[in-house]
Amino acid sequence: MKYRSTSLRRLRRRHFTLVEIMIVVVIIGMLAAIVAPSIIGNLDKAKVRNTKAQLVNLKSAVQQYYFDMSSYPSRLEDLITNPGNDKWDGPYIESKTIPKDNWDTEFQYTCPGNDWPFDIISLGADKAIGGQGRNADISCWN
16 A cells, blocks of 8 residues: 555646746746847848848959949949940849849949949838937948
8 A cells, every 4th residue: 555655746746836937937937028029120131131131241252343444333223234235234133133122122222322433222111201219311431
């Protein structure tokens, strides 16, 4: 009899109670609530940094196009396909399509730009002109 009651106690002790499981779930939830905002903030910063790097690459490609053609492209697609000029020595970017920013929006290209010969802009997270913080527009000249 004594052997049987000891094994029953051991068997019962192997399982977690509902209260113990709920305590663990609450602790995990509290940790997630503390950590999640910093992870989301870092993701936004990474998207901005990556978009800036893409803008630098596009700016360099436009400048290389200018050195070859003696004029700026009328549109970014001219970096990939010959606009019908014998001096064209492209493609000037490696991809087969013009990349989009990290919010899946096309870059805005204007030639001439406001203060520069051309401008390439990402509209930011809000995908609209203007904005603050992560919604701010990003220019190839910044």
